[in-house]
Amino acid sequence: MTARKENSTYTLxxxxxxxxxLTYAANKIGGRWKIVILDKLGDRKLRFSELKKEFPYISxxxxxxxxxxxxxxxxxxxxxxxxxxxxxxxxxxPIALEFLPxxxxxxxxxxxxxxxxxxxx
Amino acid sequence: MTARKENSTYTLxxxxxxxxxLTYAANKIGGRWKIVILDKLGDRKLRFSELKKEFPYISxxxxxxxxxxxxxxxxxxxxxxxxxxxxxxxxxxPIALEFLPxxxxxxxxxxxxxxxxxxxx
DNA sequence: GTCATTACTTACAAATTTGTTTGTACCATA
DNA sequence: TATGGTACAAACAAATTTGTAAGTAATGAC
Numbered sequence: 498m499t500a501r502k503e504n505s506t507y508t509l510x511x512x513x514x515x516x517x518x519l520t521y522a523a524n525k526i527g528g529r530w531k532i533v534i535l536d537k538l539g540d541r542k543l544r545f546s547e548l549k550k551e552f553p554y555i556s557x558x559x560x561x562x563x564x565x566x567x568x569x570x571x572x573x574x575x576x577x578x579x580x581x582x583x584x585x586x587x588x589x590x591p592i593a594l595e596f597l598p599x600x601x602x603x604x605x606x607x608x609x610x611x612x613x614x615x616x617x618x
Numbered sequence: 619m620t621a622r623k624e625n626s627t628y629t630l631x632x633x634x635x636x637x638x639x640l641t642y643a644a645n646k647i648g649g650r651w652k653i654v655i656l657d658k659l660g661d662r663k664l665r666f667s668e669l670k671k672e673f674p675y676i677s678x679x680x681x682x683x684x685x686x687x688x689x690x691x692x693x694x695x696x697x698x699x700x701x702x703x704x705x706x707x708x709x710x711x712p713i714a715l716e717f718l719p720x721x722x723x724x725x726x727x728x729x730x731x732x733x734x735x736x737x738x739x
Numbered sequence: 740g741t742c743a744t745t746a747c748t749t750a751c752a753a754a755t756t757t758g759t760t761t762g763t764a765c766c767a768t769a
Numbered sequence: 770t771a772t773g774g775t776a777c778a779a780a781c782a783a784a785t786t787t788g789t790a791a792g793t794a795a796t797g798a799c
Binding site: 510545546549560581582 | 773775788
C-alpha cells in the first residue's frame with residue numbers, strides 16, 4: 498500500500514499468511530474497523546456521514562481509509578451522486594455478503610463468552 | 619498489557635470495539651498469528667517447537683507472545699512437563715474449539731475468492 | 740569441562756496502524 | 770460577503786504490533 502518492502506522476515510511472514518486461505522480471508526476483514534463497517538452495511542447501504550455516526554469516535558481519516566481498502570478488495574461498492582452537498586453511498590458487494598453469516602457466528606461466540614466471563618471470574 | 623492508556627480517542631474506540639459482541643470475538647483472534655495458531659492446534663496438541671516449524675519465519679518471541687495471549691484469553695491450555703530438555707504442550711480449550719467451524723467457513727471464503735481473483739483479473 | 744537441546748526472556752529497533760489537525764471544493768442561503 | 774454542509778485529502782504524530790539479537794536454566798552426552 499505504501500513504499501514497497503524488501504525481503505524481510507516481516508514480508509516473508511506476510512506472504513505465508515496471505516497464501517493460506519484462512520488467513521487470506523481473515524486479513525480482508527482485519528484491523529479495528531473493517532468488520533464492524535461491513536456488519537453495519539449488512540443491514541442497508543449507508544452514506545459516509547451515517548457510517549460516521551455509527552462509530553462515535555472514529556476519525557474521518559480512519560473511516561475513509563477503511564472504506565477505501567474495502568472498496569479495493571471489492572467488499573464494498575461506492576456510489577457518488579453528483580449533487581450539491583456531495584452524497585456518497587456505500588453498500589456491500591456479493592462477496593462481502595457471504596461474510597455476514599460468519600459475523601453472526603462470531604457475534605454469538607462473543608455474546609456467549611462475554612457472559613461466561615461475567616459469571617465465571 | 620503495557621503501561622495503561624488514558625482516555626484518548628484510541629481508548630474510547632477500543633472500548634467501543636470490545637463492547638460489541640462481534641468485534642469482541644474478532645479481537646480475540648486478531649493479529650497476524652492467532653488464527654493460524656488456533657487452526658493448527660485444532661488438529662492436535664503441539665509442542666512449542668512443533669508450532670514453530672509450522673511457521674517457517676515466525677520469531678520465537680512472537681510465538682511466545684501469541685501463545686501467552688491465547689492462554690490469557692483461555693483459548694489454549696499450556697502444559698509443562700518437568701523433563702530434562704523442557705517440554706511444553708499447547709492445546710485448544712473448549713471455547714476455542716467453537717471457533718473451528720468459523721475458521722472453516724473463512725477458509726472456504728478465502729479459497730473461493732482467491733480463485734475468483736485469478737480468473738477475474 | 741564443553742556443547743547441545745528446549746522453551747523461553749530481555750532489551751532494542753523497525754514497521755504498521757491509528758489518530759489529530761488543518762484545509763479543500765462545491766453551491767446554497769443569510 | 771460570510772457561513773454551512775458533505776466527503777473527503779495531506780502532513781504530521783502517537784500508539785501498537787512485529788521482528789532482531791543475544792542470553793538463560795537445567796541436564797545429559799561427549
